Amino acid sequence: MTDGQREAEGRAGTVRPRSPRRHRVMQQGRIVLGPDTLLPCVVRDLSPAGAKIVLSRPIPLPASFDLVIAAHDLRTVSVRLRWQRGEVAGVRFAPAGDPAP
Template sequence: MSELRTQIRQRTFLKGRINFNNGNASIDCVVRDMSESGARLALSHTLTLPETFDLTILGKNQTRRVKLCWRQNDSVGITFLDAAEAAPAPPPTLAALQQRIRQLEDENQTLRRLLSEALTTAAAS
């Protein structure tokens, strides 16, 4: 593949969400190799994406309108269509917040168990 981009992309590892079909469909992705003008998205599986869609970059709380430029295996290249500063992501839904709380509670429980095991092992030594 020839190098067509004009800006150097920085390596990134940010959680993203592709939104399309008027917000009725979304797919999780990882935002990789991002620049001011575009990025490479890593997808967990190959699927059909529309020519344009919204990309929410969760770690940066940004939603950008993007255009699909290329596809190769489990990656796609995109160009940012919005030249202005990225708009903040819309607030999460109640269901999304409840799911995140459950995930955090599970992580908290696991960490408490691991700490307890570590303290027990340390006390026995």
């Protein structure tokens, strides 16, 4: 069984597939909080489904926002906040055309 196929046992004893494989990165990012408000961050882990981001200080994030990632190219993705602990947060990429909650 490969890493991407590993399964984790849930609380109720159910088996669920592991999230897509994450890649450690260190890319500059910007959280778009409004037309004139960009919050710098660093993208630390990246997978096809989402990312882990690190802020310079703990700032409460909204449930959904756009994230600009500077890698080989500059791309903007819509994300949903999954969790946040202080200055570290996990986000999930929203499917194209998915309306904000």
